[in-house]
Amino acid sequence: MKKILLIGTGGTIASAPTGEGLAPGLTTEELLRRIPDVKKACAVDCVQLLALDSTDIGPRHWRMLVECIRENYGGYDGFVITHGTDTMAYTAAALSYMIQNSPKPIVLTGAQKPIGFDTTDSRANLTDAFLCASADLPGVSIVFDHKVILGTRAKKTRSHSFSAFESINYPELAVVRDGVLLRYIRQECAAAPIFYPELNHNVALMKLTPGADREALDFLFTRNDAVIIESYGVGGVPQEGGFYDCIKTWKGRGRFAVLTTQVENEGSDLSVYHVGHRLKNELGVLEAYDMTTEAVLAKLMWLLARTRDQAEVTKLFYTPVAGDILWTAGR
Numbered sequence: 321m322k323k324i325l326l327i328g329t330g331g332t333i334a335s336a337p338t339g340e341g342l343a344p345g346l347t348t349e350e351l352l353r354r355i356p357d358v359k360k361a362c363a364v365d366c367v368q369l370l371a372l373d374s375t376d377i378g379p380r381h382w383r384m385l386v387e388c389i390r391e392n393y394g395g396y397d398g399f400v401i402t403h404g405t406d407t408m409a410y411t412a413a414a415l416s417y418m419i420q421n422s423p424k425p426i427v428l429t430g431a432q433k434p435i436g437f438d439t440t441d442s443r444a445n446l447t448d449a450f451l452c453a454s455a456d457l458p459g460v461s462i463v464f465d466h467k468v469i470l471g472t473r474a475k476k477t478r479s480h481s482f483s484a485f486e487s488i489n490y491p492e493l494a495v496v497r498d499g500v501l502l503r504y505i506r507q508e509c510a511a512a513p514i515f516y517p518e519l520n521h522n523v524a525l526m527k528l529t530p531g532a533d534r535e536a537l538d539f540l541f542t543r544n545d546a547v548i549i550e551s552y553g554v555g556g557v558p559q560e561g562g563f564y565d566c567i568k569t570w571k572g573r574g575r576f577a578v579l580t581t582q583v584e585n586e587g588s589d590l591s592v593y594h595v596g597h598r599l600k601n602e603l604g605v606l607e608a609y610d611m612t613t614e615a616v617l618a619k620l621m622w623l624l625a626r627t628r629d630q631a632e633v634t635k636l637f638y639t640p641v642a643g644d645i646l647w648t649a650g651r
């Protein structure tokens with residue numbers, strides 16, 4: 321029988337009404353008690369690492385998760401992490417860079433409705449997560465609404481429906497149908513994982529809006545090593561407002577600008593329009609291509625903790641990690 325470690329962090333799945341809104345209160349043992357049949361399929365130990373709404377989860381907690389998995393890696397066949405849905409895609413991306421090449425499944429799940437509610441997706445998601453953590457499903461993934469999504473490709477796209485997550489610019493790894501795992505893709509892995517506990521937190525994200533000028537971008541560059549600019553369509557910055565000069569100035573001071581798009585699907589290509597072309601060819605800014613914003617943020621935090629050298633950063637940024645980018649490989 322497979323041994324699985326259940327790591328609780330809070331979220332709706334473990335929440336109960338408080339009179340001031342839902343808040344995480346249930347322990348991992350209590351979650352497990354709601355799905356008694358799981359014990360017939362695998363042996364589960366529980367760790368209550370955190371009890372937070374995922375709005376409160378950040379790099380400090382990602383490091384705690386990595387440490388917990390590293391300490392217990394030898395003792396278990398797989399890991400299930402219960403997590404709030406709001407920032408689950410960020411955590412999944414972060415873990416994909418911080419724990420690379422894992423031959424054992426590291427599965428995140430959660431729910432849109434608490435496990436104690438009559439109508440809930442909690443029990444199905446948790447049951448599916450244990451099935452996946454007991455299977456040959458290497459690497460980090462999100463299991464939600466019977467879909468298995470690669471950790472670097474997940475995005476929360478619905479705020480209420482059970483079908484909360486989508487796989488962006490990449491097929492789903494698997495689906496769970498009537499309790500059977502149908503795996504379409506097997507992630508590459510190694511005999512043992514590599515753990516990267518260090519992150520550089522100084523990465524910011526700015527969403528472009530019509531009429532904006534360089535002021536906010538200047539401010540973000542004063543405080544950060546890299547700024548991701550979520551622009552429009554296939555990518556570019558307005559010709560008015562001083563954006564081009566702003567990026568040029570900060571790039572000269574060793575900061576990194578990364579262009580991505582507000583459009584959820586299909587990614588960037590700065591070479592298409594004049595508004596993007598100049599950034600790429602004259603300034604050499606980085607671009608996300610088919611990576612999600614969540615993955616770009618986590619990848620920058622991971623790689624900027626290793627190097628600040630322009631050439632090295634560029635090389636690492638475009639090198640695929642955990643299936644995060646296909647565009648560069650296809651060129």
Ligand code: ASP
Pocket residue numbers: 330331332333372373374375403404405406407430431432433
């Ligand atoms: N606010 C909750 C959280 O992210 C939402 C959820 O879990 O679905 O923790």
